[in-house]
Amino acid sequence: MAPLTSALTHSLQSLFGERYTTSLALREQHGRGEAHHAAALPDAVIFAQTTAEVSQIVRLCAAENVPVIAFGAGTSLEGHLSAVQGGVSIDLSRMSTVTRVSPQDLDCTVEAGVTREQLNTHLRDMGLFFPIDPGANATLGGMAATRASGTNAVRYGTMRENVLGLTVVLPSGQIIKTGGRARKSSAGYDLTRLFVGSEGTLGIITEVTLRLYGLPEIISAALCSFESVEQAVAAAIQVVQLGIPVARMELMDRGLIRAVNAYSGLELKIEDTLAFEFHGSPAGVQEQVEMVSAIVEENGGRNFAWANAPEERSRLWKARHNAFYAVVSQRPNARGWSSDVCVPVSRLGDCILETRALLKDCSVPAAILGHVGDGNYHVVFAVDPSNAAELAEVAAINKKMVRYAISVGGTSTGEHGVGTGKIAYLREEHGDAVDLMMAIKQAVDPAGIMNPGKILP
Template identity: 60%
Template sequence: MPLSADLLADLSSRFGERFSTAQAVREQHGKDESHFPACPPEAVVFAQSTEEVAETVKACAAHGTPVIAFGTGTSLEGHVAALKGGVCIDVSGMNRVLEVRAEDLDVTVQPGVTRKQLNEYLRDTGLFFPIDPGADASLGGMAATRASGTNAVRYGTMRENVLSLQVVLPDGRVIRTAGRARKSSAGYDLTRLFVGSEGTLGIITELTLRLQGIPEAISAAVCPFPSIEAAVNTVILTIQSGVPVARIEFLDKVMIGAVNRYSKTDHREAPTLFFEFHGSPASVQEQAEKVEAIATEFGAEGFQWATGAEERTKLWAARHNAYYAGVGLRPGCRAWTTDACVPISRLAECLLETEEDLKTTPLISAIVGHVGDGNFHVMLLVDPGKPEEAAEAERINHRIVRRALAMDGTCTGEHGVGHGKMAFLEEEYGEALDVMRAVKRAIDPAGIMNPGKIVIP
């Protein structure tokens, strides 16, 4: 829907060069890392403060114009697609760390700060922020999608690590969802309402986050297994044994091969687990020995240890680049990435049945996952010029999601709903979806905030 001349003139006069209707700029802001085609907004505003976000939202609300927030564009479910046109508010320029309170183990940042930027800023404080999705995503986007990553098995997701938010509502009002207290019983939990709302209820303009002390000792290991089942059973027994492992990541044989080529590593091409242990030197050694004993029971074929910082950095950089490594298996393709999550006791069953599904498809596929919390991804490589391949990827994805739901799991462990997984929410939530629609209508009655995502009011 074209923007009104009055709104165009208003935003242009307010923001000058930080307002754009150029086609290239619009197209950049209408796509993410997903397989969905670009869907550009009508215009882009590059905001630099909460006040500017609020001004833009008020102006758009007055004209009934949709508003879409944009951080780094690394989401995976079409979150930034302007399905009904409108104005994109790019908050990447709001990238200041506002205050670190080391004594309280928390920090306040603007939404455009990325996870790597924050940890670089914290480097000399002895603290770090543990949530680490594969991409160097913005923290505002990470909160909006309820992101997690490799450390979630020990440190939780964004849901557990956001203390408070500043949010611009659909009418332009600015609210703060909580104080900095570590617990509160005061009223509805608005912070958790906006964490995971994907920009459909408001735009996050400040975040107060929990920090963690950098562990005294850290050790990592890579271990190949004779089968997917052996690797996953090692994960299950490790978790059920109460080992406080920080990271457990799974890569199948195909993905290990892709990582080797992309990151110039030389891991054995077999189903593989990446581990990391945090704590005191004694506790790290104890954790590692216990996990190694469990892995040996399931036929593990030798741990490779990485204790030095440089070795660990290389190891986890390779894991974080697995998405791009996988895409490199078929240049020119788009990656269709699934995101199922099941209770840990059902993980082996779910993965093995998924493995059988993948034997039936001609598509190149690979499996990777944060299996310590039951979350795994299947990457299906699709030629964007062949609709039959997209249909095949959708078939496989539907089977994976419905299997996860039948096991009391979820259609998305960390990527979010966007517009790609809306069809599954009815199956997952039933009548509870009506409550979500009621919340959306109550906060955004005009339906201007990132319309077409999560729920249709």
């Protein structure tokens, strides 16, 4: 990779004026996500406002062999944003227009910088919503790039199922459109799925066309506690195996409940806990609630607490979404190390028990949480990023957790993505298929300027 030349700097400054910056504070902000990974600063940051501008930037950088890294809300957790070879960070947050909504077709098109909360505020009066909820108020372009999912995935799927089409700027600066608004197609390669989850290593997503859903007639939420995590996981597995269409089913271990109580001012019972949400008609929700209540009771669940008022549900899920910050807040000046894996639901109990055993003697605060309805769970650690021994301890725990998940047919990451943090496990998980991934990368981005150092070993 080449450094920024004076000629390239002059061209970019002339085109973008004050939207081109080499401010140290902004470069530091754009050189890291929210987790523990060390920052690697870009040489410059540009705030793009249109797809055409992104194309201009990429063409100029490609001509000089300068790396480009897309930036949305900065909420990633696996080192996706670090400029490991320098270059230009293209901030898409000002591309924040909802360009089209079709209530009849239940779809919309948004610019990449639109956040999920912004979109749902825009849709509310139309009786529609977009359900993918990774917790953070991430941009939809970033969510597509990392193939995000979240608390609603057990019912509504992930970004993989909910992205219909994309506008992408390729490493040459060429602009292409993938997919379309039809709900199915047999025409050619599925390029949309190629770019969803590519983490900016094949191109920069500037527009996203998404599936939408009608707002449920009834939404009901509940918490129940268990004496052991085994009981909670067993209940969750039964709910999935019986096909009960819960909208959310979240596990929070007792360590997380303790942290959340302190951080969010709640008084939840400090036990291993499942949180549920039910969507549908009054009769449908009632049936779901009765079936889940029976399963929970059979598995030792107790203290069912209902949160049916919108403000109560909002407070409950906000507390869950703040889990990362709740764990980190237990130590002054700590950073969060968040790792996730996803396993077949039938092996979820084994894996969580294995992970709990790994955490038994961990010297730093840690908690387990997860979207257990689809076999995805997380561990959040509060680490001192300057303490090498502490980082090595957590890295060893993370390695054992990931390898155990892969050994039972799972994946090294269910939703955070690979970034720089999970590169070491890619070949272990995918074997020789990694060679094909590398061939695709070479074909699309032969100079390697698109977010270099991410995903591929």
